[in-house]
Amino acid sequence: MQKRTCGRCAVTLLAGAHFLAPKTRREREKTNQPTKRLACQARMK
Template sequence: MQKRTCGRCMVTILAGAHLLAPKTRREREKTNHPAKRLSCQAQVK
């Protein structure tokens, strides 16, 4: 079974985006807006 993301933890990054790793495939599937991230998927570099 493949894990799905729901998008309920979507956040807008106001500052510090350069400190986050690139978007995961699941994040890219939910939004292509550069400032929107899924907090459950985003990782600090």
């Protein structure tokens, strides 16, 4: 079963980006702006 992402949970990071792991492939496919992340995919380092 393949996981899908819809992009609805996109959030704008105001601070603390250095606490997050790099974007996943799915995040890169949905958002190309550096301050946008998908809440469902973003993980702490």
